[in-house]
Amino acid sequence: MADLRTNFAGIKSPNPFWLASGPPTNTYGQVAKAFDQGWGGAVWKTIGEPIINVFSRYGSVDLGQNRMMGFNNIELITDRPIAENLKEIAEVKRNYPKHAVIASLMVESKREAWHTIVKQTEDTGADGIELNFGCPHGMSERGMGSAVGQVPDYTCQIVEWVKEVATIPVIVKLTPNVTDITYIARAAVKGGADALSLINTINSIVGIDLTTFEPQPSVAGKSSHGGYCGPAVKPIALHLVSAVAGDPSVKIPISGIGGIATWRDAAEFIALGAGTLQVCTAVMHYGFRIVEDLIDGLSNWMDERGHRSLADIRGRALPRVTKWEELDLNYHLLAHIDQDKCIKCELCWTACEDGAHQAIRRLPRDNGGPVVEIIEEACVGCNLCAAVCPVKECITMRPVKNDYAPVSWKNYAAGKGKLAPRSEAFHTATWSSSSKK
Amino acid sequence: MADPTGVLSDEQLAANFADIAPPLTNDAALLEADKCLFCHDAPCTIACPTHIDVPAFIKKIASGNLRGSARVILDANPFGHSCARACPVEVLCEGACVLNDRDEQPIKIALLQRHATDYVLDRKLKLFEPGTRTRKRVAIVGAGPAGLACARDLRRRGHDVTVFEAKAQPGGLNTYGIAEYKLKADVALAEVQDILDLGVELKTGVSVDSIETLLTKYDAVFVGIGLGSTKRLGIPGEDLPGVVDALTFIEHLKTHPYRETAVGRHVVVIGAGNTAIDAVTQAKRLGATTATIVYRRGEHDMPCYHYEYELAKRDGCGFRFNAAPQRVLGNGAVAGLEVRTTGGTETIPCDMVIVAIGQGARTELTLPKDHPNVFTGGDCANGGAEIVNAAAEGVAAAKRIHERLSHG
Numbered sequence: 001m002a003d004l005r006t007n008f009a010g011i012k013s014p015n016p017f018w019l020a021s022g023p024p025t026n027t028y029g030q031v032a033k034a035f036d037q038g039w040g041g042a043v044w045k046t047i048g049e050p051i052i053n054v055f056s057r058y059g060s061v062d063l064g065q066n067r068m069m070g071f072n073n074i075e076l077i078t079d080r081p082i083a084e085n086l087k088e089i090a091e092v093k094r095n096y097p098k099h100a101v102i103a104s105l106m107v108e109s110k111r112e113a114w115h116t117i118v119k120q121t122e123d124t125g126a127d128g129i130e131l132n133f134g135c136p137h138g139m140s141e142r143g144m145g146s147a148v149g150q151v152p153d154y155t156c157q158i159v160e161w162v163k164e165v166a167t168i169p170v171i172v173k174l175t176p177n178v179t180d181i182t183y184i185a186r187a188a189v190k191g192g193a194d195a196l197s198l199i200n201t202i203n204s205i206v207g208i209d210l211t212t213f214e215p216q217p218s219v220a221g222k223s224s225h226g227g228y229c230g231p232a233v234k235p236i237a238l239h240l241v242s243a244v245a246g247d248p249s250v251k252i253p254i255s256g257i258g259g260i261a262t263w264r265d266a267a268e269f270i271a272l273g274a275g276t277l278q279v280c281t282a283v284m285h286y287g288f289r290i291v292e293d294l295i296d297g298l299s300n301w302m303d304e305r306g307h308r309s310l311a312d313i314r315g316r317a318l319p320r321v322t323k324w325e326e327l328d329l330n331y332h333l334l335a336h337i338d339q340d341k342c343i344k345c346e347l348c349w350t351a352c353e354d355g356a357h358q359a360i361r362r363l364p365r366d367n368g369g370p371v372v373e374i375i376e377e378a379c380v381g382c383n384l385c386a387a388v389c390p391v392k393e394c395i396t397m398r399p400v401k402n403d404y405a406p407v408s409w410k411n412y413a414a415g416k417g418k419l420a421p422r423s424e425a426f427h428t429a430t431w432s433s434s435s436k437k
Numbered sequence: 438m439a440d441p442t443g444v445l446s447d448e449q450l451a452a453n454f455a456d457i458a459p460p461l462t463n464d465a466a467l468l469e470a471d472k473c474l475f476c477h478d479a480p481c482t483i484a485c486p487t488h489i490d491v492p493a494f495i496k497k498i499a500s501g502n503l504r505g506s507a508r509v510i511l512d513a514n515p516f517g518h519s520c521a522r523a524c525p526v527e528v529l530c531e532g533a534c535v536l537n538d539r540d541e542q543p544i545k546i547a548l549l550q551r552h553a554t555d556y557v558l559d560r561k562l563k564l565f566e567p568g569t570r571t572r573k574r575v576a577i578v579g580a581g582p583a584g585l586a587c588a589r590d591l592r593r594r595g596h597d598v599t600v601f602e603a604k605a606q607p608g609g610l611n612t613y614g615i616a617e618y619k620l621k622a623d624v625a626l627a628e629v630q631d632i633l634d635l636g637v638e639l640k641t642g643v644s645v646d647s648i649e650t651l652l653t654k655y656d657a658v659f660v661g662i663g664l665g666s667t668k669r670l671g672i673p674g675e676d677l678p679g680v681v682d683a684l685t686f687i688e689h690l691k692t693h694p695y696r697e698t699a700v701g702r703h704v705v706v707i708g709a710g711n712t713a714i715d716a717v718t719q720a721k722r723l724g725a726t727t728a729t730i731v732y733r734r735g736e737h738d739m740p741c742y743h744y745e746y747e748l749a750k751r752d753g754c755g756f757r758f759n760a761a762p763q764r765v766l767g768n769g770a771v772a773g774l775e776v777r778t779t780g781g782t783e784t785i786p787c788d789m790v791i792v793a794i795g796q797g798a799r800t801e802l803t804l805p806k807d808h809p810n811v812f813t814g815g816d817c818a819n820g821g822a823e824i825v826n827a828a829a830e831g832v833a834a835a836k837r838i839h840e841r842l843s844h845g
Contacts, residue, residue, distance in 0.1 A: 064471035064499065065464075343538035346477035365478065390474050391539060 041100025134200025159191025201227025234259030245273025263297030333381025568595030581609020583661030583815025586831025674765030701789025
């Protein structure tokens with residue numbers, strides 16, 4: 001069986017699956033239960049001067065009948081006293097010495113305040129500290145959370161203060177609500193951060209009640225922008241993880257966060273450079289029990305693919321993330337329809353016709369044969385037809401061989417390399433030929 | 438014949454005649470609607486004789502636009518309510534669904550259609566308005582689905598419409614002849630009322646005996662009088678008490694409390710069409726101990742839809758194939774049916790015989806030949822088909838009549 005043990009910036013855990021800081025890590029009881037069920041680590045719900053929460057806190061974005069494809073919250077940090085949280089952290093650590101217990105912290109941007117909380121945290125025996133510089137709602141209005149994480153200088157300054165006293169690893173949690181996350185990541189590194197975690201939640205309004213015009217989640221008729229998370233944000237998180245992991249000036253470990261719900265999600269984050277994975281929304285949806293398949297699925301996949309440890313797969317996809325200008329312009333694809341699999345819904349036709357390059361021709365339904373066929377000279381290999389096709393592997397994208405060497409835009413624009421010939425039809429409107437019934 | 442029903446409680450009878458396809462809950466409808474692929478040039482729409490834009494109405498259910506969904510349905514098919522309950526969707530829209538080719542169950546189009554149309558029926562929402570008055574007058578003979586579909590679309594085009602109906606109630610077979618567990622008369626009548634509310638003048642209990650007379654008062658005449666009575670067996674004993682024709686049996690059931698419809702303990706239904714299935718299943722549901730189809734030809738020759746055959750089997754009905762009725766036995770009451778089989782003559786003991794061997798054409802009304810202002814549709818024109826065919830033909834006739842009145 002694959003070795004899932006993790007050493008993340010010196011923090012050890014039996015597997016890379018950590019609970020992200022949030023409602024599931026609010027109490028001793030929750031974290032202990034999660035560890036019993038197999039979670040490798042937990043980042044405690046952010047500790048600071050206790051706040052008072054509003055009652056309505058979460059909003060869901062459903063996709064059709066799939067609940068919580070996207071999810072947001074306007075909940076603040078813990079509403080429990082600092083001492084109580086620290087006591088429970090110590091208790092968890094005592095009872096689960098092999099699991100990773102991380103304290104998430106957020107206090108006023110004052111050196112003394114940070115020194116105090118860091119020292120108190122170290123006394124619990126916690127394995128590490130995560131600085132919450134990402135929370136985009138509520139706390140940011142008070143100069144904390146993303147108000148810190150959006151300004152490189154503030155980020156660097158507070159990390160420095162923390163590192164003045166911290167002896168355990170310090171993870172800086174980054175907000176995605178910035179123009180370029182790598183600037184913040186570099187500032188954290190400059191301040192002395194031992195690791196990064198990303199992404200925190202994304203500014204959002206999840207919806208409007210069309211009867212009352214109240215934004216959701218509504219608090220007595222009004223709402224505030226909240227932090228967006230859940231499966232919907234995974235692509236954004238993958239991109240930002242790759243951007244930070246691929247930045248040569250950021251050489252510290254990264255904990256991946258953002259819409260992780262399955263082992264496949266986890267494997268993708270690891271392939272883009274994540275050392276551990278943090279999960280929150282999926283647990284809020286389905287409970288701690290999901291860790292069983294996170295571990296089992298990842299482990300089985302690794303065994304099947306011959307990957308013996310997480311190090312074997314970490315960052316494996318990173319070299320394949322490049323700038324657009326590096327992509328090969330002579331790599332040509334052609335859509336291919338497996339007529340035996342086609343169920344004749346014509347979704348590919350309507351998508352290509354209205355939404356792409358008019359490269360599919362309709363044939364009469366009543367002749368009993370195929371109802372769609374690719375117009376090869378017009379197909380630009382865009383993948384849209386394959387994306388809309390409801391039958392798996394009915395439409396596949398097949399490389400078209402040519403005798404031309406690969407050429408990137410960078411080289412081509414510099415006068416180096418030759419473009420393989422392209423069909424005239426790529427550049428001319430063809431609706432009249434393909435849309436006539 | 439044995440005593441009427443008798444053996445079943447009112448609760449059992451009500452359960453036996455409850456909707457065979459109960460309506461979807463809102464959640465179930467949304468779940469189902471989301472499965473629709475939204476095909477282009479959709480095979481379900483092509484398969485529907487009224488060409489309802491099925492993907493469009495299903496997507497509107499998914500988006501929470503039930504009023505808009507119902508309008509798509511009813512715009513194409515004025516009998517969208519009854520078709521949602523009684524259409525043979527297995528051989529029409531649902532049979533054409535592309536998901537069948539993905540080895541999946543087709544979308545539950547009928548139930549979704551019911552979901553959308555019930556929404557407007559329950560709330561009495563009016564989706565259509567009469568057109569600007571043209572002062573052209575059209576007479577419609579027969580208030581069945583064909584005539585009323587024609588009437589509705591003529592009213593939407595502004596023509597004055599008078600419908601003549603021989604029976605006491607409008608709706609034709611929708612009111613009197615669809616199996617009770619599929620469509621109840623109150624739904625059929627509410628659907629009709631929706632059409633009448635567009636300003637259709639209805640004269641019930643009126644038998645038209647001359648089209649020529651109508652043509653003197655009206656600019657056009659549409660004839661949708663359906664078929665005549667059930668054909669006779671032409672065998673001895675068929676006038677014995679206890680021998681009834683299927684349509685009379687079903688009409689009685691649909692217009693009286695269930696307990697008041699007489700049914701035998703051992704019922705034989707002669708014929709194997711869809712009406713025969715309706716008769717045998719309803720006899721069983723009324724409490725007959727045995728209800729058996731007797732058919733002169735083989736299992737694979739049955740004209741009923743396959744799923745109707747399956748339904749009858751599920752109901753516990755019996756089937757005797759290759760048994761040709763020779764004689765109804767009995768002295769003052771039915772005692773048995775003598776049939777000729779491959780093995781010789783045999784007697785099937787029974788105390789009730791229901792005859793369902795098809796209806797003959799109506800002969801009481803003569804249509805002028807090729808008259809440009811006389812139009813027909815429905816069972817009397819197509820020889821007997823589904824509600825949806827009648828509706829499609831009524832709608833098509835309204836279009837032709839409108840063109841005739843506008844340009845003729």
